[in-house]
Amino acid sequence: MKRLWIETVGCQMNVLDSELVVAALRRQGWGMAATPAEADAVFYNTCSVRQHAEDKIYSALGRVRLEKEQRPDLIVGVLGCMAQKDQSLVRTRAPWVDLVVGPGQLHQVPRLVAAIQAGAGPQLEVSFDRKGKSRDEIARSFESYDPDRDPGMRPTPFQAFVRTQTGCDKFCAFCVVPHVRGPEQARAPDTILAEARKLVDEGCREITLIGQTVNSYRWTDGGRTHRLSDLLARLGGVDGLDRIKFVTNYPRDMTPDLIAAVRDLPKVCHYLHVPAQHGSDAVLARMKRGYTIGEYMEMLARVREELPHAAVTSDFIVGFCGETDAEFQTTLDLVKQAGFKNSFIFKYSPRPGTKAFERLPDDVPEERKKERHRLLLDAQGEASLAGNTPFVGTRQQVLVEGLSTRDEKRDLRPGPDDTAQLTGRTMCDRIVVFDAPLRLVGRLVDIDITAAGAWSLAGIVADGLADAVPLDQVHVHQIAPPPSAKV
Numbered sequence: 001m002k003r004l005w006i007e008t009v010g011c012q013m014n015v016l017d018s019e020l021v022v023a024a025l026r027r028q029g030w031g032m033a034a035t036p037a038e039a040d041a042v043f044y045n046t047c048s049v050r051q052h053a054e055d056k057i058y059s060a061l062g063r064v065r066l067e068k069e070q071r072p073d074l075i076v077g078v079l080g081c082m083a084q085k086d087q088s089l090v091r092t093r094a095p096w097v098d099l100v101v102g103p104g105q106l107h108q109v110p111r112l113v114a115a116i117q118a119g120a121g122p123q124l125e126v127s128f129d130r131k132g133k134s135r136d137e138i139a140r141s142f143e144s145y146d147p148d149r150d151p152g153m154r155p156t157p158f159q160a161f162v163r164t165q166t167g168c169d170k171f172c173a174f175c176v177v178p179h180v181r182g183p184e185q186a187r188a189p190d191t192i193l194a195e196a197r198k199l200v201d202e203g204c205r206e207i208t209l210i211g212q213t214v215n216s217y218r219w220t221d222g223g224r225t226h227r228l229s230d231l232l233a234r235l236g237g238v239d240g241l242d243r244i245k246f247v248t249n250y251p252r253d254m255t256p257d258l259i260a261a262v263r264d265l266p267k268v269c270h271y272l273h274v275p276a277q278h279g280s281d282a283v284l285a286r287m288k289r290g291y292t293i294g295e296y297m298e299m300l301a302r303v304r305e306e307l308p309h310a311a312v313t314s315d316f317i318v319g320f321c322g323e324t325d326a327e328f329q330t331t332l333d334l335v336k337q338a339g340f341k342n343s344f345i346f347k348y349s350p351r352p353g354t355k356a357f358e359r360l361p362d363d364v365p366e367e368r369k370k371e372r373h374r375l376l377l378d379a380q381g382e383a384s385l386a387g388n389t390p391f392v393g394t395r396q397q398v399l400v401e402g403l404s405t406r407d408e409k410r411d412l413r414p415g416p417d418d419t420a421q422l423t424g425r426t427m428c429d430r431i432v433v434f435d436a437p438l439r440l441v442g443r444l445v446d447i448d449i450t451a452a453g454a455w456s457l458a459g460i461v462a463d464g465l466a467d468a469v470p471l472d473q474v475h476v477h478q479i480a481p482p483p484s485a486k487v
């Protein structure tokens with residue numbers, strides 16, 4: 001049996017794409033290798049959103065070169081966004097790479113691997129660039145093959161990502177995603193529903209709908225338009241499914257019907273990731289984000305009114321082109337006032353092909369970007385702690401995900417009845433750490449919260465509940481890295 005080793009960086013889309021690639025190769029008789037040294041093929045599923053993510057992959061390719069020199073039959077593959085962005089440049093920089101496949105061409109991987117095995121030499125498959133062809137032609141060159149699922153590659157057996165749409169048409173000035181993932185294309189609601197039902201039949205309890213701007217979802221058939229709120233309502237009726245989440249939201253598309261759906265559908269988590277990106281109108285305009293901070297705050301006020309206990313999270317970019325001290329201060333003020341549960345903070349990284357790269361100088365020095373990053377992270381830390389503290393003394397329902405990072409690092413091999421430090425998430429996506437028997441992994445458990453930190457809560461299993469849970473065998477899988485691990 002041939003064995004594959006795959007490393008995935010970047011967002012949830014990539015996690016799902018890797019799952020699909022593995023599923024497709026398994027059907028061709030491939031298995032998984034525990035280390036690159038044992039593998040017949042080593043794949044990197046890559047991210048282009050910031051330079052740092054690409055640098056890490058090129059250094060990994062440098063390391064795998066030695067392996068390839070010893071074993072010329074080893075197939076080295078670069079998949080995903082960096083493959084689409086760099087195309088033949090990948091092989092110019094790393095000529096020992098055999099396979100370069102963009103995110104819209106991943107369904108071709110088994111065929112391309114077979115061609116390489118048959119001696120056809122290096123293979124490159126990417127989609128069209130977003131210029132020079134009609135939208136339809138470009139869209140068709142980004143194919144999705146989501147029905148191929150592999151339970152073994154999911155973050156956990158009881159959690160899954162389901163794609164609502166691919167691509168993005170927003171073209172924020174800093175962002176490479178519309179260039180590498182192509183035009184926005186929705187999947188049919190019936191397809192999404194069928195996939196969700198299948199996942200639930202396989203033991204899945206939580207589904208996270210994913211799209212670059214998930215709340216822009218629109219599907220029209222027979223004169224009727226289906227929106228994200230309609231999808232949530234239909235998913236809410238799937239028996240056996242306990243929790244539904246969706247990421248990432250675009251502020252302008254946070255419509256009243258969606259907020260009402262989150263309010264009224266008991267399975268939908270009260271967790272909204274709605275990146276603001278910046279606190280200043282001038283910077284938002286340079287970023288071409290399509291809203292003012294006043295409009296963002298108005299959206300936030302509607303959310304707070306309808307969903308007073310919802311956790312809202314954001315992304316921010318510091319050091320964007322021309323960002324002055326005063327402009328940065330507006331972002332700092334926003335984080336101090338808005339009560340975000342968490343924010344993912346990034347230093348601006350110029351991306352070739354984007355409007356910002358072409359038209360605006362990257363003129364904030366690296367040291368200042370670092371400083372602003374630290375200041376904003378500190379402010380968010382204080383806000384997060386203030387938001388978590390009121391949970392102490394409350395009882396929260398938690399979906400238990402697996403060993404905590406501490407116990408994972410200790411490489412314990414506990415049995416189902418052994419107590420370990422576990423971690424799970426509340427309905428509003430707060431991480432909770434507690435000691436409990438391992439058999440609780442994959443279950444909904446009530447936890448009494450005893451302490452709060454900025455990034456997590458701690459607690460104890462509420463009385464009696466641990467014993468009420470059936471004692472069947474539960475497999476432990478590594479939990480997905482938190483979104484802050486995004487490179």
Ligand code: SAH
Nearest residue numbers: 049174175212248275315316346347348349
């Ligand atoms: N809509 C996507 C966004 C992908 S990029 C989603 O599903 O999350 C994730 C985040 O990376 C963005 O929200 C933005 O804050 C940040 N980002 C994007 N391009 C960037 C760049 N060129 N430099 C720094 N951060 C960037």
Ligand code: F3S
Nearest residue numbers: 168170171172175177
């Ligand atoms: Fe990127 Fe803006 Fe789309 S951040 S993914 S271009 S909404």
